[in-house]
Amino acid sequence: MAHDTPIARRAFLEALGAVSLALGTKGRPLRIVHAGPDDPEIPNEEVRRILTERFQNRPITRGHVTLEMPALAEDGRYVPVSIASDLPMTPQEYVSGVFLIVDHNPDPLVTAFHLSPAFGPVAIQTRIKMKRTTWIRAVVETNGGAVWADYLKVETTLNGCG
């Protein structure tokens, strides 16, 4: 379609940004939501509470974290999870926290790993329970305060939480 060029789309988004600025949203970070298939859903209230409690208002950027899970977890009682990060683990610069959030579990923050530089490079595997199909967030925090993440949507058929 001739009228659906990237430039037109960009101009539209810029206009949208200008409108939201005009509507008085300035001062708060302008968040453009790219609702692509790889992007997680908007955090629910409980997930938002957890993210604020743990990371305050620091930006959470996708990258430096690799979350691996089966796309279809047949048994919600035992779902394998692998979280890896290429961030350095040196006494000066290291990953201080690894958080796993399962959006639609009764207790979404399933686990938090607090690490020291003596720990090796981040490559953690474990098994978790899932209540239903949901987005899963692996969030990594460095001692410098940077927050990185990776997201996956995992389908499950058998409720493992009760």
Added chain:
Amino acid sequence: MPDIGTTRIAVPDRIQKGDVIRVLVVIQHPMDTGFFRDANANIIPAWFINDVRVRYGDDEIARFEWTSGISRDPMVSFSLRADKEAVLSVLSRDTKGGAYSGSVDITFAAP
């Protein structure tokens, strides 16, 4: 269940100083969520390990916050920089006050 809390730690057979090794920890525990019922429809109360400490020699190198969202008989594996010959131990506590531990000696093989 008399074996609750049994903690097994597996590390490679041959370790040399400076190796990044894979450590596998398995703890026997029901990790009950408190949402399931038994055969008589009675709620099985929540009972799970919520605090795990990993010690390597004299240092606490990691602390894990767990919830009942971790599967029954929790398994966790991670990488460790084997920079000294020392005891690697895993100490865990559950929501009923149970305390469990397991350990393994990290020793270096001759090159």
